[in-house]
Amino acid sequence: MSNSKIFQPSDRTVGLKQSGIRSASQRCQQISGINLGQGVCDIPIMPVIKEAAAASINNDKSLYSACEGIYPLREKIAEKMLAFNNLKVDPATQVMVSHGATGAYVSAVNTLFNPGDEVILFEPFYGYHKDLLELFGCTIKTVPINMTDFSFSMDDVRAAISNKTKAIVVCTPNNPTGKIFSREELLAIGEVAIDNDLYILTDEMYEYITYPGYEHVSLASLSDDLFARTITISGFSKTYNMTGWRLGYAVGPAAIIEKMALVQDLIYVCPSTPLQYASLAAYTLADDYYTAMRDEYLKKRDLTVQVLEKLGFNVTCPQGAYYIMANFANLPFADDETATNFLLEKAKVATVTGRSFFQNPVDGKQFLRICYALDESKVSQALTQLEIAMSDI
Numbered sequence: 001m002s003n004s005k006i007f008q009p010s011d012r013t014v015g016l017k018q019s020g021i022r023s024a025s026q027r028c029q030q031i032s033g034i035n036l037g038q039g040v041c042d043i044p045i046m047p048v049i050k051e052a053a054a055a056s057i058n059n060d061k062s063l064y065s066a067c068e069g070i071y072p073l074r075e076k077i078a079e080k081m082l083a084f085n086n087l088k089v090d091p092a093t094q095v096m097v098s099h100g101a102t103g104a105y106v107s108a109v110n111t112l113f114n115p116g117d118e119v120i121l122f123e124p125f126y127g128y129h130k131d132l133l134e135l136f137g138c139t140i141k142t143v144p145i146n147m148t149d150f151s152f153s154m155d156d157v158r159a160a161i162s163n164k165t166k167a168i169v170v171c172t173p174n175n176p177t178g179k180i181f182s183r184e185e186l187l188a189i190g191e192v193a194i195d196n197d198l199y200i201l202t203d204e205m206y207e208y209i210t211y212p213g214y215e216h217v218s219l220a221s222l223s224d225d226l227f228a229r230t231i232t233i234s235g236f237s238k239t240y241n242m243t244g245w246r247l248g249y250a251v252g253p254a255a256i257i258e259k260m261a262l263v264q265d266l267i268y269v270c271p272s273t274p275l276q277y278a279s280l281a282a283y284t285l286a287d288d289y290y291t292a293m294r295d296e297y298l299k300k301r302d303l304t305v306q307v308l309e310k311l312g313f314n315v316t317c318p319q320g321a322y323y324i325m326a327n328f329a330n331l332p333f334a335d336d337e338t339a340t341n342f343l344l345e346k347a348k349v350a351t352v353t354g355r356s357f358f359q360n361p362v363d364g365k366q367f368l369r370i371c372y373a374l375d376e377s378k379v380s381q382a383l384t385q386l387e388i389a390m391s392d393i
């Protein structure tokens, strides 16, 4: 008789599938293609940070840290929040270092919501924002972003609110569209949140990647009332090319951060201690590090937009971050799966299906998400491969 137990997934994981982003990456790896799917930059981490990592391991900074993170790093984060985000926070009570920005989001969701609560996302959305809320039992309501000019309607925001609504999630600079929410838009969202007593979660992972004409604004910095209901999330992954280090942070009102740290203690115990110490070195980088990073992404954005438009894609130029939602309505692809399969097989370039970013797959069927984060030579090679593959369609 077999001892094997038939696996019956829990109710909350039964509908869980591999994300479109991960499957694109896996298939890309299998054929040794170029990955313009996943949002990873493969440019090396700055030597000063790598040396700090080696030193912190060699110096045995190896034990569990406080669940909210080491104090010196919380202090540096608070200094950065003041200088860059115009947000004054107390490092002792209003800052939590987390297991990536994702860990901060998981802790916030567990702290603020009950199963059955509704949360508003702008659509297209970053899939993890939706999937983690749903895993936790929340219901998603969406507000469409107009993909030709990145506008949205405040009437749609108000219409999405019910008596079960608990929060609005704002991701700026935005993954997957490249939209940057303006100060006026954030103020309008904030006003509705205050009127309806909602929390706001802002995901500001791409805050340093902004293009000329656009500024990054932290919603929580706009008033004390907004700070009191907002959790601001960011992290080290994208700014310092250390996605695998798993370090992020959240800032917000002390009572919420305190509870989030207790949740983090249960789920993660603490963020990686040696890497927290190493990350202090990120704060020794001078302004020209950030300027050079922006200039590099600007070059890659302009090149990618130019080639995609030449190939017949309709593109709304990203204002920040490093993604393009390219519309292929004028090209002979039946849908987003056909298009991604074609580009992977014929051009050996991975992209992500539009449906990965919409609640109703049909809404994404004319889109691909293309990420231009990789080193410039790889982005340029991938674009050449796309041009060759699409030359006879």
Ligand SMILES: Cc1ncc(COP(=O)(O)O)c(C=O)c1O
Binding pocket: 039, 099, 100, 101, 102, 103, 126, 171, 175, 203, 205, 234, 235, 236, 237, 243, 246, 247, 248
């Ligand atoms: C909007 C957004 N937030 C969070 C993350 C993940 O951040 P972390 O690596 O710090 O968990 C990503 C990664 O792609 C992202 O695009």
